[in-house]
Amino acid sequence: MGDRLRCRFRCAEILLRVLTVYGLKVHDGGLVPGIQLSTLTGDQAIVRDLAEVWIVAERMSGKTIDPLDPCFIG
């Protein structure tokens, strides 16, 4: 497995861990460009990069995403 692909999978794994807290699922199959975000109710979006992930994830979850939120680091 190439480094690039390994990085993508690792990135998706981290995003999933973080965004689960906000009720979102993250998937990156490695075949097509982009990271897939989805809600438990079936809403889906594909984002291009990390900067976009947070904006789209906030819109889909209706919550502000803050890595320093006490509920996240507590």
Next chain:
Amino acid sequence: MRLSILGGYLGSGKTTWLRHQLHEGRFKDGFVIVNEAAETPVDDALLQNATKLAVLAGGCACCTGKAALLACLRQLCDERSKSTSDTARLQQIVLETSGLADPALIVEAIRNDPVLVHHIVVSEVLVMVDALHAMAQLHSEVLGRRQIESADCFMISKLDEANDNEVRKLLATLQHLNPGSVMLGTIKGSQASLPGFADVEPEILHGLSEGTQQAPIFPARIIVDETIDWVAFSVWLSALLHARGNDVVRVKGVVRTPAGRLLIQSVRKVVQSPEILPEQDNRPDREDNVIVVIGRGYQASDLTRSLRRFAGVPISS
């Protein structure tokens, strides 16, 4: 001896400019003093063209690090007095202040020092002004305004990234705040021309009283140890800047990655593309894998906890 003070806000481009000037041969044979508020120096790694360099880390030279700066300058004076007439005597000192320093306080400290006052002439106070962020800083930060007021010469940086009309507005505002100062443009350290602003009205800035100031900005160190991989770190940084970009004023540090030693830098929400630093480094005390985050509105320990949570490693207490 002439002393040039190079000031300007966090991430305004002081080191970039100085690095370019040293490369071009300005301040030739000068002694460079780099001051950083954080305990982990980063800037000196970039200034390898300076032949004589001292780093004063762990305290801003206008307040907590003032004694260290004065001691360093006195030592330079001493060494100069001891040198015989036929050896080249030091003529020029360049002080790169930390982004949290008020240059006027440094000038005052030198003038009030009984020894230094006879040896050192502050020849110029150069202040870097970030064309992208300076206006916001002028609106909200007392420090940002003090730096502007203390300058003899402004260097307007990041002209290539800023909108022309905003630059004009900024120039008019700077001239209004500090008339008579010289303004020069710079892009990545080399000189650039500034747009005309004769017909532009300065921005109206409301008074800021010390009491209503936000919490003070402080430097925090984060150790990116081997349990935290590069991907986790970059995901975390992007989330941090997304959520706290207005509070996290500056991030800088060197991280070891599979690609080599990477210099990470951000200013507010703008992340500079990482730069690979040479592996060869003659400073064994150099701390890699330490990131300095300068900002406000959180506890230093929150940053580490949050990063560990992203990387999926247990949060140690």
